[in-house]
Amino acid sequence: MAFFISSIVQITVLYFGLLITASLGKENWDTCHFGSVKCLCQKGKGQTNLLKADCSNRGLRSVPVFSSNVTWIDLSNNRIYWINNWFPSNVTYLDLSRNSLYRLYGHPFRGLYNLKTLNLERNQLNQTYFYEGFFDDLHSLTELNLKSNIPTYIPHGYLNDKEYSKLKSLQTLKMDGIGSLTFGKGFGRLEKFQKLDVSGKTGNCSFERISKDMFLYTPRLVYLDVSACNILEIEEGAFGNLKYLEHLDVSFNQHLGFWSLPNITHDLNKTSIKTFLAKGINCLAGMSGTILKHSLQYLQNTKISEINFEKNKLEHFELGLLRVLPDTLTTISMGEMELAQGIFVTDYFLFQNRQFYNISLQMRSIPYQTFDSHCKHDRYRPRMSIEYFNWLEYDNEQREASSSTFISRKKWNDQFLVTFEFPKTLNVFHGNMSRLYGDIPEFKINAPGLREIYMQDNLLYSWDGPVHGIENIEIANLSNNFCSHISKSFLEHARGLRILLMSKNNLGRSLLNDVGGEIFRNTVSLEFLDLSDNNITVLSAHMFNNMNQLRALNLRKNQLLTVNVKMKHMRNINYINLEQNRLATIESESRTLFKRLFQTSKLVIYFSENPILCSCDNIDFLEWITINRLHFQDFFHYNCSFSSSHEFNFMSVMSAKASVTSMKETCKSSIGIYMYIAIATGVLFLLSIVVGIVLVKKIKCNNRNAETSV
Numbered sequence: 001m002a003f004f005i006s007s008i009v010q011i012t013v014l015y016f017g018l019l020i021t022a023s024l025g026k027e028n029w030d031t032c033h034f035g036s037v038k039c040l041c042q043k044g045k046g047q048t049n050l051l052k053a054d055c056s057n058r059g060l061r062s063v064p065v066f067s068s069n070v071t072w073i074d075l076s077n078n079r080i081y082w083i084n085n086w087f088p089s090n091v092t093y094l095d096l097s098r099n100s101l102y103r104l105y106g107h108p109f110r111g112l113y114n115l116k117t118l119n120l121e122r123n124q125l126n127q128t129y130f131y132e133g134f135f136d137d138l139h140s141l142t143e144l145n146l147k148s149n150i151p152t153y154i155p156h157g158y159l160n161d162k163e164y165s166k167l168k169s170l171q172t173l174k175m176d177g178i179g180s181l182t183f184g185k186g187f188g189r190l191e192k193f194q195k196l197d198v199s200g201k202t203g204n205c206s207f208e209r210i211s212k213d214m215f216l217y218t219p220r221l222v223y224l225d226v227s228a229c230n231i232l233e234i235e236e237g238a239f240g241n242l243k244y245l246e247h248l249d250v251s252f253n254q255h256l257g258f259w260s261l262p263n264i265t266h267d268l269n270k271t272s273i274k275t276f277l278a279k280g281i282n283c284l285a286g287m288s289g290t291i292l293k294h295s296l297q298y299l300q301n302t303k304i305s306e307i308n309f310e311k312n313k314l315e316h317f318e319l320g321l322l323r324v325l326p327d328t329l330t331t332i333s334m335g336e337m338e339l340a341q342g343i344f345v346t347d348y349f350l351f352q353n354r355q356f357y358n359i360s361l362q363m364r365s366i367p368y369q370t371f372d373s374h375c376k377h378d379r380y381r382p383r384m385s386i387e388y389f390n391w392l393e394y395d396n397e398q399r400e401a402s403s404s405t406f407i408s409r410k411k412w413n414d415q416f417l418v419t420f421e422f423p424k425t426l427n428v429f430h431g432n433m434s435r436l437y438g439d440i441p442e443f444k445i446n447a448p449g450l451r452e453i454y455m456q457d458n459l460l461y462s463w464d465g466p467v468h469g470i471e472n473i474e475i476a477n478l479s480n481n482f483c484s485h486i487s488k489s490f491l492e493h494a495r496g497l498r499i500l501l502m503s504k505n506n507l508g509r510s511l512l513n514d515v516g517g518e519i520f521r522n523t524v525s526l527e528f529l530d531l532s533d534n535n536i537t538v539l540s541a542h543m544f545n546n547m548n549q550l551r552a553l554n555l556r557k558n559q560l561l562t563v564n565v566k567m568k569h570m571r572n573i574n575y576i577n578l579e580q581n582r583l584a585t586i587e588s589e590s591r592t593l594f595k596r597l598f599q600t601s602k603l604v605i606y607f608s609e610n611p612i613l614c615s616c617d618n619i620d621f622l623e624w625i626t627i628n629r630l631h632f633q634d635f636f637h638y639n640c641s642f643s644s645s646h647e648f649n650f651m652s653v654m655s656a657k658a659s660v661t662s663m664k665e666t667c668k669s670s671i672g673i674y675m676y677i678a679i680a681t682g683v684l685f686l687l688s689i690v691v692g693i694v695l696v697k698k699i700k701c702n703n704r705n706a707e708t709s710v
């Protein structure tokens with residue numbers, strides 16, 4: 001009994017909870033009744049006598065009787081399995097999605113002359129079984145959604161085009177792609193039919209081929225989505241008669257392969273193509289392909305602006321391929337591609353002599369977790385490797401065969417350098433997370449327009465260089481590359497660099513060896529330098545000598561024991577991050593320097609999580625940092641190291657000042673000095689014992705040796 005009551009209480013609470021949540025997003029909606037059915041209603045804007053009715057999520061099994069002034073009806077997510085009542089004749093919007101409609105007998109949409117949108121998504125309808133008269137009165141219908149209906153694959157489904165031809169105003173049709181999908185003659189009468197979406201991503205789609213006449217009677221299509229339809233074959237020029245076509249998506253038909261590209265793009269120059277999506281069309285395990293120049297030749301004289309080849313598996317990209325593409329192209333997406341050879345990368349540089357407008361290349365790579373979301377990739381392969389440069393060395397024949405001028409060995413200051421030509425208008429290069437692998441050797445780029453280069457999150461483990469032709473680059477991100485070597489000449493030509501991000505590498509050793517400060521000798525424009533998380537132990541005092549413009553310096557998460565870098569010349573510096581190092585103190589020389597900077601700039605130093613030594617030796621520093629605490633971020637959270645002999649309370653201004661005073665006293669007092677002497681004597685004593693033991697052992701050893709040799 002108690003259980004019963006509590007269940008009822010729970011259900012009631014749940015019910016009201018639901019009601020409240022349902023009505024939360026629906027301000028100005030009031031409850032209304034249609035027969036015994038309670039819905040939410042809203043008065044139409046302007047026309048006060050018209051009603052919008054939301055009867056979704058109500059577990060309804062049949063259609064309520066709506067009053068004639070209702071023009072907008074949402075019956076989605078119920079369990080309606082047949083339409084027993086007619087809808088009011090002035091209804092313009094009808095949502096019956098997510099119900100259990102199986103057969104629609106007896107003209108359920110009769111008289112709906114004003115209906116504009118009809119949503120029948122996610123029911124059990126057999127869309128090849130729309131009997132005569134089904135669409136009779138839907139003259140005003142502009143959008144019809146029939147997605148996710150057929151419960152089973154229908155091999156020989158067909159569309160009753162005569163019936164569809166009655167939808168004179170139809171603009172958008174979303175449906176399942178069934179069996180041998182054909183759009184018969186009847187579709188030719190739909191003069192406004194612009195958008196067709198049969199994508200299997202949002203519904204059920206499976207038809208084997210797109211024949212040359214599939215779209216013969218739908219010549220006004222602007223938007224066509226046939227993605228994820230298990231298409232095996234597309235006949236040559238199948239899209240050629242779609243004069244107005246702007247958006248074509250053939251993605252995720254993984255059996256198509258690149259060898260279908262010539263057929264797909266054939267005659268696209270007769271269309272108005274702007275966006276062409278071919279993601280994941282070539283990703284079956286064991287197969288990979290080549291995109292050949294002639295595959296895309298039909299795009300040459302179009303006004304295409306975006307091509308997307310993401311999530312494909314690519315063995316080879318014919319050299320010069322991208323050169324056939326037109327000037328209007330602004331985005332080429334090659335993200336998450338699995339590439340077999342470095343050669344491919346070079347093709348990015350093929351835009352030579354082309355007026356590309358502000359193009360940015362996206363080479364996003366496959367995030368591991370989602371690696372196999374669509375394709376089965378067999379193994380990891382690096383994208384660009386040192387082999388590429390070797391290929392330039394030894395494979396002369398192939399190189400010559402490509403007869404390309406985008407990449408060559410050019411004479412440059414008495415030496416021959418591999419030279420990449422970028423288009424003048426390439427501003428940004430995104431090569432981050434692209435599985436680039438290898439060292440960076442000496443080469444030259446010719447990229448007058450390039451300003452930003454993102455190479456982070458790769459495996460470029462050694463930066464040798466020098467890289468020539470990078471004078472104009474302003475932003476470079478080289479973070480997280482597992483790099484353990486930067487040569488002294490790598491940045492020789494980076495005179496224009498303003499922002500340099502090198503965090504999460506292992507440059508400590510290279511910097512340690514750069515006593516003269518040569519690595520950054522020429523980076524005179526730097527404003528922001530990030531060297532955090534680099535295992536840096538020592539920085540030469542001259543390391544940043546020529547960085548007059550520097551504003552921010554990040555040295556967080558390193559192994560620094562001292563800060564002795566010269567910074568006097570950095571008049572604009574206002575941020576130095578030294579957190580998570582091994583700094584017990586800041587030496588008096590640097591303190592003087594910082595003090596001067598505090599006066600001229602608004603310098604803030606981040607110093608948390610350093611093992612500050614709180615002992616008599618360091619009292620000067622402790623006093624100094626207390627006085628200048630406003631320049632130290634999170635001062636009140638600083639802690640003394642475990643090896644400290646004294647306590648110092650950073651928690652508040654008062655306590656810090658008190659700590660300074662009390663430490664000064666104890667340290668001054670002779671007890672302190674005596675203790676100091678006592679400890680020193682103790683240490684000496686210990687040392688002498690150790691030395692003694694070692695000596696004794698050694699003598700014994702020698703004796704034994706003498707014995708054995710006898």
Ligand SMILES: *[C@@H]1O[C@H](CO)[C@@H](O)[C@H](O)[C@H]1NC(C)=O
Pocket residue numbers: 043048049050051067068069070
């Ligand atoms: C709509 O019609 C019903 C029944 O005819 C009536 O009760 C209701 O007041 C009308 N609503 C509006 C907003 O006119």
Ligand SMILES: *[C@@H]1O[C@H](CO)[C@@H](O)[C@H](O)[C@H]1NC(C)=O
Pocket residue numbers: 068069090
């Ligand atoms: C339907 O709309 C027409 C024209 O707007 C109007 O004359 C007619 O009264 C409406 N019918 C009902 C039942 O509200």
Ligand SMILES: *[C@@H]1O[C@H](CO)[C@@H](O)[C@H](O)[C@H]1NC(C)=O
Pocket residue numbers: 126127128129152154
């Ligand atoms: C759908 O309708 C077609 C044509 O009437 C019929 O051949 C087919 O068997 C139907 N499929 C299902 C699953 O009912």
Ligand SMILES: *[C@@H]1O[C@H](CO)[C@@H](O)[C@H](O)[C@H]1NC(C)=O
Pocket residue numbers: 148149150151152153201202203204
């Ligand atoms: C049809 O599509 C729905 C929703 O996309 C999906 O849940 C269902 O499994 C699909 N059915 C078949 C047979 O593919």
Ligand SMILES: *[C@@H]1O[C@H](CO)[C@@H](O)[C@H](O)[C@H]1NC(C)=O
Pocket residue numbers: 232233234235236259260263
């Ligand atoms: C290209 O189309 C032709 C016919 O138009 C067809 O015979 C051929 O198989 C198609 N090729 C591919 C790879 O689909």
Ligand SMILES: *[C@@H]1O[C@H](CO)[C@@H](O)[C@H](O)[C@H]1NC(C)=O
Pocket residue numbers: 267269270297298300301
């Ligand atoms: C389309 O491109 C092909 C091959 O480049 C060419 O032969 C044909 O004349 C072009 N047609 C139009 C209409 O531009």
Ligand SMILES: *[C@@H]1O[C@H](CO)[C@@H](O)[C@H](O)[C@H]1NC(C)=O
Pocket residue numbers: 358427
């Ligand atoms: C390039 O395009 C981006 C994004 O559309 C824009 O923010 C940037 O200013 C453009 N650069 C140039 C040089 O036109």
Ligand SMILES: *[C@@H]1O[C@H](CO)[C@@H](O)[C@H](O)[C@H]1NC(C)=O
Pocket residue numbers: 364365430432433454
């Ligand atoms: C690459 O870097 C750019 C800029 O930092 C960023 O917007 C983009 O999301 C990055 N892409 C990946 C895949 O990390």
Ligand SMILES: *[C@@H]1O[C@H](CO)[C@@H](O)[C@H](O)[C@H]1NC(C)=O
Pocket residue numbers: 454456457477478479480501
């Ligand atoms: C640089 O790369 C790192 C590592 O991926 C990233 O966290 C950071 O946001 C990037 N910064 C910029 C400005 O691109």
Ligand SMILES: *[C@@H]1O[C@H](CO)[C@@H](O)[C@H](O)[C@H]1NC(C)=O
Pocket residue numbers: 506508509535537
């Ligand atoms: C950090 O540098 C030190 C000395 O250069 C080296 O011994 C150590 O292995 C480095 N740590 C890492 C994680 O590379």
Ligand SMILES: *[C@@H]1O[C@H](CO)[C@@H](O)[C@H](O)[C@H]1NC(C)=O
Pocket residue numbers: 609637638639651
């Ligand atoms: C520093 O001291 C605070 C208390 O003042 C403490 O909460 C914090 O855990 C300490 N941090 C470290 C790294 O010891």
